Amino acid sequence: MLGSALFKIRLPLLAHNEFTAQIVPSGILIAEEEVGIKQYRSQSKMCGGTSEGLLYGPLQFPSHWRNLTFGTIVMDIENVSEFAREKVGSRRFSKTVQIRGLPWKMMAKIDAKIGKTDEKLLGFYIKCAAPKEDKNWNCECSAATFRIISKIFDVQNSTGRLFGKIFNHTADQAGFTDFISFSELLYPDNGFYNRDEDKVTLTVDFILKNAEMGQFSAPKTSDKTIFMEIExxxxxxxxxxxxxxxxxxxxxxxxxxxxxxxxxxDNQDIEKTFGFYLFCAVPKETPNWSRKCSATFRIVSGDHRIWFEGRTFSNEKPIHGFDNFVRFSYLQSDFGGYDMEEDKVTLAIDIYVDDEKRERPDNSIFG
Structure with missing residues (x-):
């Protein structure tokens, strides 16, 4: 991390493309920041300076925010009535804000509940826009407050809050799939929308507990974890x-x-549920085998996970799991882990076989 040292950099004559390739290979600085540093300390005539002395112009961006633990993103959605008519999955993004060395954006998305695409919902998210090829980062957001700003004095902002979210390359966004319906959002008397302006204003205030680059890796596929993508x-x-x-x-x-x-x-056959099982696929003709196993069942990018301990798999009972792991309505919620845009969900089971040392995950429940 460069941090406040940005004010002390003294660079030789470098073309901008060389500066980008050699000085900032990490990609943490955005293009405007690179130019800002270059214009602040440079002997280059290309930046308006002279070969006789350094150019001490003002930096084009502040650097104190790199050490801050909090941030605010504001986004105006222009022509929101047109946005509301776009297809499910359409998105709008805010400008990038750098906090703790990571790039953050707000994302507004057109969502809908499964089977009810005629009722469009405003999905409202905060997203870490770290490069996809960089998988070695991790950040905890201890709290985030999402707001739609009211345009009427005596009408309160529409507010939602999240707590304790972990961001990494497999789970780089968090928020609400159904923050508000577009019918509510665009009804002028609710106070969020003005027909003359045809825009709404969204904000996210968030606090980052920690951020690590190059020290923590995202969850790895080990020989003790099974993954399954359901498309x-x-x-x-x-x-x-x-x-x-x-x-x-x-x-x-x-x-x-x-x-x-x-x-x-479920027991009343009112709603479909998601059964989730671990199966030891030993051939049926193999007699007299057994293996004791503990496991954590989880949905990748979702909050729900269940732990079972000391189940015995054998030729008589080769399968263990949960008939009603989650309801489908929960699966498509903010914490369910369902990717509406790609219409898929990723399941994972972390397996501990025999007498291996094992600990129940802190955020799991017993099954």
């Missing part, structure tokens, strides 16, 4: 009860393991 989730949801999908086989401790996802229903 076309909406089609899967529409299938009959009992329909299932299976992952590829992963061998752990000499045994073949799979994830099974299944369509179930």
């Amino acid at each position: 076309k989730v909406f089609e899967f949801f529409c299938e009959i009860i009992g329909s299932e999908r299976k992952s590829e086989t992963v061998h752990i401790k000499g045994l073949p393991w799979k994830i099974i996802a299944k369509i179930n229903a």
Whole structure:
């Protein structure tokens, strides 16, 4: 991190493309910042200076915010009535704000509930726009407050809050899929929308507890974790009860393991639920085998996870799991882990076999 040292950099004559390639290979500085440093300390005539002395112009950006633990992003959505008519998945982004060395953006997105695409919702998110190829970063946002600013004095802002979110390259955004419906947003008497301006103003205030670059890695695919991507989730949801999908086989401790996802229903058959199982796929003709196992079942990018301990897998009972892991309505919520744009969800099971040392994850529940 350069931090306040940005004010003390003295550079030789460098072309801007060389400066970008050699001085800032990390990509932390955005283009405007690179130019700002170059114009502040340079012997280059290209920057308006002279070869006789340094050019001491004002920096084009402040640097104190690099050490701040909080930030605010403001975004005006122009022509919001046109935005509301766009297809589900359409997005608008704010300008980037750099906090703790990471680039942050606000994202507004057109969302809808599964099976109800006629009622469009405003999805409201904060997103860390770190380069996709950089997977070695981690940041905890201890609190974030999302607001739609009221244009009427005696009408309160529409507010939502999140707490304790971890951002990394596999979970780089957090927010609300259904912050407000567009019908509510565009109704002038609610105070958020003015037909003459045709815009709404969104803000996010957030506090970063810590941010690490190059020290913490995002969750890794180890030989003790099975992953499964379910694509076309909406089609899967529409299938009959009992329909299932299976992952590829992963061998752990000499045994073949799979994830099974299944369509179930709650006790009253009112709502479909998501069955989530661990299957030891030893051939049926193999007799007298057994293996004790503990595991954490989780949805990647979601908050829900369940831990079970000391279950015995055998030729008599090769499968363990949860008939009603989550309801489908929860799966598509802000914390469910469902990617509406790509219509997919990623499942994971962390497996501990036999007498391996194991600890129950802090944020899991017993199953």
